[in-house]
Amino acid sequence: MYLTRFRVNTARAQSRRLLSSPQTTHAAVMSSFPDLLPTATDTPRVLWRLDRAATAQVHLFVASPTRPDLTHLVEQTGWPAAATEQARGWTTYDYAPFLARLDKGGTWNFRLTANPVHSIRNQEGVPTKRTAHLTPRHQLGWLLQRQEAGGFRIHEKPADKQHTEFGDTHQVTVSDKRALDFAKRGEKGRVTITTVTYDGRLEVTDPHALRRLLTAGLGKAKAYGCGLMTLAPSGEHLSGKQ
Template sequence: MFLTRFRVNTARAQSRQLLSSPQYVHAAVMSSFPDMLPTDTDVPRVLWRVDRTATAQVHLYIASPARPDLTHLVEQVGWPAAATEEARGWTTYDYAPFLARLEKGSTWNFRLTANPVHSIRNRDGVPTKRTAHRTARHQLRWLLQRQEEGGFHIHEKPAARQHTQSGDTHQVVVTDQRALDFSKRGEKGRITLTTVTYDGRLDVTDPDALRRLLTHGLGKAKAYGCGLMTLAPCSAP
């Protein structure tokens, strides 16, 4: 497995077009793997996420079973004149050693962009319909319900800082809610998604389950920038 970070040059018109639709980013990401063939669901898939920082920087993160070649992205939405043989314009890390070192009880900061949805039935006798969670409270509950299966436990806030009535009980914030509406290449109709980003702190409860989550993703809409969780060391108090 490999984890890649690419910084997008947002001053370029092609960058703004790329970021206007998850379908465009998906196509650009998959073009980075010329030798990759379709695989079954038990094999790690390509996951990606777009992060926007407080300083208006935009990074594209990719987790993949093969090493990507992002030359086309450097040329179209990066800084091609600054690229060299040593600094090609992106950074790829061997993810396997990090995944192998995950231990039960270890603590990490995490970030996840996801598509929190649930299935509802408006009346008896009709099929269920997948519907997005709209409020931060329900979006957080969606994530908390997936802790045990995912092999992690999100830290709870000290009792004095909890607001149980609003659901604010854990060390996680839900931000950057986006309602996306775009067309899928070659198909009629529109795709609508609601995405949110979670930032928080977790403990590893089942390393194998968490490794699977990190390499297979969490939730729906993985092809469109959802499901990729990344971990970072906790800073010293």
């Protein structure tokens, strides 16, 4: 497994197109793997996420089973004139040693962009409909429900810091809510998803399950920038570097 970080040059017109459409970003990411055929039904899972630290500071993170080649992204949305053989414009880390070091009881800061949804039935006898959670409290509840299966436990705040009436009991924030609406290539109709970003602190409860989550993703809409969780040592900023 590999984890790749690429900084997007937001001043370029092609970058603005990339950042405005998850469909375009997905296509650009998948084009980074020459051995993966777009029409293949058994394509290995590739996860990606856009982190917007500021208007002019946007990073693309990619978790993949093989090493990517982002030359096309550097040429179209990066700084091609600054690229060299040693500094090509992106950084790829071997993810396997980090994953192998995860131990039960370890504490890490985490970041996750996800599509928190639930299924509802408006009236008896009709099929259920997948619907986005819209409030931070319910969005956080979605993540808390997946702790045990995901092999982690989000730290709780000290009792005197909890605001239980607002559901504010854990060391996690829910931010950067985005309602995305875009056309799906080759199909009629549009795709509508709601994404949020979680930042917090967790404890590893099941290393095997957490490794699976980090490489396979969490939740729906993985093709559109959701599901990739990254970890950073407790006390450090979540740059995505392991």
